[in-house]
Amino acid sequence: MRLLHYLSCFLYFCVLLSGIAAADQDTKRWYRYTDDNHLTILSDTLNSDAMQHGYEILDTHLEVIQTVPPPPDAHQRQLIEQKKQQLSDLRYLQKMYGTPADARQQMANRLNALQASLDIQKTSAERAHEDRETDAERAANFERSGHTPPHDLLQRIQDDNRRILNIQHQSQDIENQMKTVKSQFDGIISKLEAAEKAHITNDARSSPIPASSE
Incomplete structure (x- = not known):
């Protein structure tokens, strides 16, 4: 009986962790930009190079959520x-x-x-x-x-x-x-x-x- 209780708790935690992982996966974002060499860079972190060139924010399906233009130059x-x-x-x-x-x-x-x-x-x-x-x-x-x-x-x-x-x-x-x-x-x-x-x-x-x- 106690073994059955342990198994139930284990299954519950597995389902909970699976839900958290799925939620994290849904909220994960990708960042895509073109560098000075005209290469398309895809990264899961936003870096200064992307902010300098302007970038696109993508969801887990690589669909564009938002486009962020580069900051204005001196001119x-x-x-x-x-x-x-x-x-x-x-x-x-x-x-x-x-x-x-x-x-x-x-x-x-x-x-x-x-x-x-x-x-x-x-x-x-x-x-x-x-x-x-x-x-x-x-x-x-x-x-x-x-x-x-x-x-x-x-x-x-x-x-x-x-x-x-x-x-x-x-x-x-x-x-x-x-x-x-x-x-x-x-x-x-x-x-x-x-x-x-x-x-x-x-x-x-x-x-x-x-x-x-x-």
Whole structure:
């Protein structure tokens, strides 16, 4: 009777061990990758060489469960960082200028303000030219009558010339500013339009920046 009990226990442990072995077999994984010599390597352990090249995880039937790509190389990491920076720059522009329509309105406001300053300079230039013509005519009258023009009159003519030259420089500076503003805003608006088409918003949850076509 005791012998029968021992045999029953032995059979129970055999079945238990068999079940554990089968379970271990079902959960066993294989790793397959291609090395630098283009040889396919199959291993039951994951090593650094596999992680470097990228690998496939296989089950006991050698069916692919998962594919793990290799880590990005230096060039790929640089591209990733560039795209992250581009996305950060786009979101900064969106924070500063809003939508393309908002940016166009800001550009118009800046250009209108500069145009108003330019109009003032043009009015000042017209007045300065008139003053110089008047003073020059008076000096010519003195010379025609055989008299030397007064010193203060000659000084005013020199002042008129300096004032006209200064106005010309200021007007040119304003025109250059207008060109710069237009060029800068054209670039900003173009980027905002591209972000809008790609559904990129000033939100960390928004879509990633699209890949470059280069």
